[in-house]
Amino acid sequence: MLDILVYLYESFRMVALTPDRDALEKRLFAAGFEEADINAALDWYTNLAGSATHERLALAYDRHYAPEELDRLNEACRAELAYLGSAEILDPESREWVISGLMELGGEDIEPDHVRWMTLIVLWSRGLIEHFTHLEDMLLNHEPERLH
Template sequence: MLDILVYLYESFRMAELAPDRDALEKRLFAAGFEEAHINATLDWFANLTSSAAHDRLAHAHYRHYAPEELESLNDACRDEISYLVGAEILDPESREWVISGLMALAGEDVEPDHVRWMTLIVLWSRGLIEHFTHLEEMLLNHEPGRLH
């Protein structure tokens, strides 16, 4: 899933410039991605881009992880998420989408790099990145704990 999302991010610097779903499916299949992965990823992406904001999340400052999240997201990943929230890069709703995306990476060992990429994908798709090149540089080329 993450490979497909990164491909979309790198191919369309603005999410709204991506072609319709049928054209995306054909393009992704031609790029060598499997149909089942394409459909699952595009379904998740469609939910992300079309979902309404949840008022209750605006005041959600603390996050308790469910047992399956604790199993999938190691301490380093949870620390990275916490850091991104503390640095005000992720708002609570974006944080939930990042966690949702990471949990959808079934069968993969999730690492802090996955957290950073998923953060870029979520912010990009929600139109929350004004200067994504700078944020991309900060997120993908920093040492853990040194994002400034």
């Protein structure tokens, strides 16, 4: 799923340029992605793009993880999420979408790099990125000593 979302992010630098679902499905299938993966990724993306803001989440800075989240998100991933929140890159609602997307990744091991990519995708999808290049550089060329 993440490969498909990254493909969308890299192909359509502005959400407004993203074609309708039928056109996306054809394009993704032509790019070699499997139909089931395409449907899962586009379903999740559609829910994200069409979601309303939840006022209660604006105050939810502390995050307690469910047992299944603890099983999938190792300590390094949780530390990355905490850092992104403390650096005010992720607001609580965006953080929940990042976690939701990570939990949808299936059987693959989730690494901090997945957290960073999912963060970019969520912020892009929600229209919260103003300067892609700076955020991409900061998140994808992550050097812990440089960020603190």
